[in-house]
Structure formats: C-alpha cells, structure tokens
Amino acid sequence: MTKRERRSSQSEQTVEKIVKAARQAFAENGYSGTSVDDIARRADVNKATLYYQIGDKQAMYALVIHEVLGGIARKIADAAALETHPEGKLAAYIRTIIQAVEDNPELPSIMIREIASEGAHLPEVAARDIASVLKVLIGILEDGANQGIFSDIPPFLVHSMIMGTILFYQKVSPIKDRQAWIPASLKRRDKPLKGSLADMVQGMVLKAIGSEQRL
Amino acid sequence: MTKRERRSSQSEQTVEKIVKAARQAFAENGYSGTSVDDIARRADVNKATLYYQIGDKQAMYALVIHEVLGGIARKIADAAALETHPEGKLAAYIRTIIQAVEDNPELPSIMIREIASEGAHLPEVAARDIASVLKVLIGILEDGANQGIFSDIPPFLVHSMIMGTILFYQKVSPIKDRQAWIPASLKRRDKPLKGSLADMVQGMVLKAIGSEQRL
DNA sequence: GATCGGTTTAACCGAATAGTTAAACAAACA
DNA sequence: TGTTTGTTTAACTATTCGGTTAAACCGATC
Structure with missing residues (x-):
C-alpha cells in the first residue's frame, strides 16, 4: 500500500462504517424512524462526516438499497x-x-x-x-x-x-x-x-x- | 335522537373523522412517518382535539390497530x-x-x-x-x-x-x-x-x- | 338570557430533526 | 519545517416534531 493510498483507504473505511450503521438503522426503524444523528452515533462518526462522505439522508438510503439489492x-x-x-x-x-x-x-x-x-x-x-x-x-x-x-x-x-x-x-x-x-x-x-x-x-x-x- | 345525545354523537363523529384520518396516514407513511399535525390536517380538526378526544400518538395508533385487527x-x-x-x-x-x-x-x-x-x-x-x-x-x-x-x-x-x-x-x-x-x-x-x-x-x-x- | 360543562381552538413550549459552517486536524509533499 | 489538501469535528441554524395551555365556543339546563 503506497502512502497516497493509505488516506483514501481510511476514507473508504469510514464510508463502510457509515453504510453498515445506516443499513442496520434503516432495517430496524425504517426510513422515517431513522435519524441521521442515530446513524452517526452507530458509526461512531461525526454527523458532518456523513454529509461530507455520502450526502443527505436520501443518498444514504439509496446507497444502502443499492448495496442490499x-x-x-x-x-x-x-x-x-x-x-x-x-x-x-x-x-x-x-x-x-x-x-x-x-x-x-x-x-x-x-x-x-x-x-x-x-x-x-x-x-x-x-x-x-x-x-x-x-x-x-x-x-x-x-x-x-x-x-x-x-x-x-x-x-x-x-x-x-x-x-x-x-x-x-x-x-x-x-x-x-x-x-x-x-x-x-x-x-x-x-x-x-x-x-x-x-x-x-x-x-x-x-x-x-x-x-x-x-x- | 334526544337533545342530550346530539352533543355526544357529534363528539363521536369527530372521533370517527380522526380515526379514519389516522388509519390512512399510518397506512401510507407508517408510525414514524406520520405526524400528529398531518392527522389533524387530514381530519380537518385542531391538533389539540386529537389529544382531548383520544390521547397521544401511541393511543391513536393503538386505536387504529384495534379497529383494523x-x-x-x-x-x-x-x-x-x-x-x-x-x-x-x-x-x-x-x-x-x-x-x-x-x-x-x-x-x-x-x-x-x-x-x-x-x-x-x-x-x-x-x-x-x-x-x-x-x-x-x-x-x-x-x-x-x-x-x-x-x-x-x-x-x-x-x-x-x-x-x-x-x-x-x-x-x-x-x-x-x-x-x-x-x-x-x-x-x-x-x-x-x-x-x-x-x-x-x-x-x-x-x-x-x-x-x-x-x- | 345567564351560566354551566363538554368541546374546539390558536398560540405556545421544549426537544429533536435535517442540514450547514468554519475551524481543527492529519497526512502528503516541497 | 512550512504548506497544501483531504478529512473530521464542534457548534450552529431553521424547521418540524409531540405535546400543553388557556381562552373561546356552543349546546343544554335553569
């Protein structure tokens, strides 16, 4: 792994954490029943990071759906x-x-x-x-x-x-x-x-x- | 219909309106996806009336469930x-x-x-x-x-x-x-x-x- | 027609919500 | 070592949420 890759792979890791947290949260409580703060808490990541890495709540849901289906x-x-x-x-x-x-x-x-x-x-x-x-x-x-x-x-x-x-x-x-x-x-x-x-x-x-x- | 009954029957009528609105709203958007204000709007009734006649959101949902099942x-x-x-x-x-x-x-x-x-x-x-x-x-x-x-x-x-x-x-x-x-x-x-x-x-x-x- | 009690209402409250911002941070590079 | 660039963060905003309050309303009773 080159030095340049290390940063982007850490970024991918946080994206993975977020998607996993979002998947579980959406499955448990549905789209409306899930708050963005809840996803951030589960992923152990600041809420702003979610918006920086993925986008708004709909984008997170779309990503989860795409991953699942x-x-x-x-x-x-x-x-x-x-x-x-x-x-x-x-x-x-x-x-x-x-x-x-x-x-x-x-x-x-x-x-x-x-x-x-x-x-x-x-x-x-x-x-x-x-x-x-x-x-x-x-x-x-x-x-x-x-x-x-x-x-x-x-x-x-x-x-x-x-x-x-x-x-x-x-x-x-x-x-x-x-x-x-x-x-x-x-x-x-x-x-x-x-x-x-x-x-x-x-x-x-x-x-x-x-x-x-x-x- | 006696005079005394008229008032209570009007009350029953608003309860019916509320339950019908709640049933449709909960079916369309789920429990979390439904706001009390939305139910009030659909029933064409003030939000405080919902709480006076039925109770909180959970009570409204329980009533709908009971009516449906x-x-x-x-x-x-x-x-x-x-x-x-x-x-x-x-x-x-x-x-x-x-x-x-x-x-x-x-x-x-x-x-x-x-x-x-x-x-x-x-x-x-x-x-x-x-x-x-x-x-x-x-x-x-x-x-x-x-x-x-x-x-x-x-x-x-x-x-x-x-x-x-x-x-x-x-x-x-x-x-x-x-x-x-x-x-x-x-x-x-x-x-x-x-x-x-x-x-x-x-x-x-x-x-x-x-x-x-x-x- | 005064008033009493059940009913409805507008206005309000604190908490939670989705989303933003600017600053702090850390890794790469010169 | 200082700078740059991608990433994370705490703090913030505006809006919506569930729920409450006190006053207005209105049909029944006297």
Whole structure:
C-alpha cells in the first residue's frame, strides 16, 4: 500500500462504517424512524462526516438499497440460466433468493417496508433491479405453462407467494421464539428447518403451481 | 335522537373523522412517518382535539390497530369452526383473511409494517388477537397432518405463506399497473382474478401443503 | 338570557430533526 | 519545517416534531 493510498483507504473505511450503521438503522426503524444523528452515533462518526462522505439522508438510503439489492438481480438470472427445465429454473430462482436473504439479515426488513410504502423511497436503479428479477420469473412461468408443467397462475401472484413466504418467515420466525404461549415442541420443529428452508419453499411453490395433469 | 345525545354523537363523529384520518396516514407513511399535525390536517380538526378526544400518538395508533385487527380474530375462528374437514377449515381460514383484507384497504400496509418492525408499536391486545388466529391455524394443520391430508410442514412457514402471499399481492398488484415495461396482456391476466383471489390462494396453499399420498 | 360543562381552538413550549459552517486536524509533499 | 489538501469535528441554524395551555365556543339546563 503506497502512502497516497493509505488516506483514501481510511476514507473508504469510514464510508463502510457509515453504510453498515445506516443499513442496520434503516432495517430496524425504517426510513422515517431513522435519524441521521442515530446513524452517526452507530458509526461512531461525526454527523458532518456523513454529509461530507455520502450526502443527505436520501443518498444514504439509496446507497444502502443499492448495496442490499444491487448484486442479487444478476445472481438470480445467472442461477436460473444454468438450469434447463422450468422446474429446475424455478428451484434455482427460489434458492438464490433465499441465499441472498440469509446472507443479508437486513434485507427482509428493508424490502418489506419498501413494499408497504409502495416504493416511495426506492431509487430507480433499485426499481430496475427488481423489474429484471420479475422478468426472469415471468419467463420461467411462461415456459413452464407452455410445456404443461405449470398451471396458469398470474405471475405476480406467484411472485407474491415466493417473496411473501420467504421474507415473512424470516421476520416472523424470531418473533415466534419470544412468544411464551407457543409450546416448545412447535418451536423446535422450525429449528432444523434453518438449513433446508430453500428445499421446503421450493417444494411448496412447485406443488402449488404444478399443473393438475402432471400429478 | 334526544337533545342530550346530539352533543355526544357529534363528539363521536369527530372521533370517527380522526380515526379514519389516522388509519390512512399510518397506512401510507407508517408510525414514524406520520405526524400528529398531518392527522389533524387530514381530519380537518385542531391538533389539540386529537389529544382531548383520544390521547397521544401511541393511543391513536393503538386505536387504529384495534379497529383494523380487532374483529378479524373471532371472524376467522368462527368461519373455521363451521367446517368439519381440515381442508374446508383451511379454505375458510384463507377466505376470511382475504375478505378482511379486501374490506380494509389499509390493513396490508399496517400489518406489513408491523411485521417489518417485529411488532415494536403493537399493543398487547393486538398481539393476543394475532396469537389466537395462529392457534386456530396450528389446530387445523395438526388435524390435517393426523388424518394424512396435510404433509408435515412447520405451521409458521404455512402462516408466512398464507399471510405473505395475500398481503404482498395486495400491495404489489397496484405497483404492477404503474410499470410501463410490463406488457398489457400480463396486466390484464390479474384483473379477473380480483373476485377469485380467495379461490386461487386456497388452491395454491392446499396443493402446497397437501400430503403426497393423497394425490 | 345567564351560566354551566363538554368541546374546539390558536398560540405556545421544549426537544429533536435535517442540514450547514468554519475551524481543527492529519497526512502528503516541497 | 512550512504548506497544501483531504478529512473530521464542534457548534450552529431553521424547521418540524409531540405535546400543553388557556381562552373561546356552543349546546343544554335553569
């Protein structure tokens, strides 16, 4: 590392600290529920530094969104392209989304809130990312329907089912563990599921949209 | 209407105006994103009146939550109790939830946000309501599994699938209509679904959790 | 029609908010 | 060592926030 690089790499380090703090804060409390001072406190950095390094609150949010959603779109498209059959493509599609959710603990909260507010704070880059993911799903479902493998269910309903199931389960699961009225036996049943959530959701979705004549 | 009643009924009318305004504001912008002044403006009432009639912001939110979630729990239990077979019970369960969502346009946004924040603003009354609904679902799934009708899927995953699908679709559907890149033919396919969303979700969920040997 | 009590209101308060500024700091370089 | 340049900081501003107050309002009762 040259001397010139050292300064800029320290700057990158503070940017990283800020983005991490912002990601956690936005996930916990939403856009309006998060104050810039709170982000600064979490990042252990002066508030003016946030404005110097990144910009205003919207810019911080856009950066977080981009970081969280940015890479996913291509990953999904790539994973689906590796498969040949619609069933395999759909399974890969679901598996990749679950993998992304498990890699980013803050993704469900942020995405769920974004859906609730109908994308009010979404930068267009992110909207395009989501759109490209949807196009992949639409293609898979059309292929499957043409081959008689899938029944004719509106793609947006399928999309709602996949995303809704995954994101909700990710958020509901920890709440469940804190509920005293739920018998321990029930709680235990979800534990081993952790690793195989993908398999379970895959199976459910494929059965849900599978065509009758195939069974 | 007696003379004495007129005054109190006018008071009730302002409370209604306030609750309606609060419900819409909280649904649109969330708890933190809604200002008391905004609610007052929407209700066309002075801010001090809100505090006189209802209480502080939390009390207003609790009232909205109670109004939105209050009646649903018993409706679901009643509807499921009318059926004898697990499949019929589950279908009634789903149908009732969809009916409630369609009757309350603000329900999805509020409930989705509440899930994102892990019930941070939820009054205990509402938490109990949700718990009782979950108990009904757990009972149905246990019966079905014992009778070999349903396969053994964790109840919280089934719950996530049902609620996630319904709530997400309700929010995603209007977004979809505003997207220019989506072919009109695709948009049209969801239209006739409006009335039969219940049938479709019922069918998907039952197929998703149906046991193998039954097919 | 005087007055009593429930209701609404304008005006106000302190705290928190998003965003700015000018100065201090520290690393590179001459 | 002094200067320059990129970075961080404390202190500040204007606005908005949730919540309060005291006075005005108005229908019911006498």
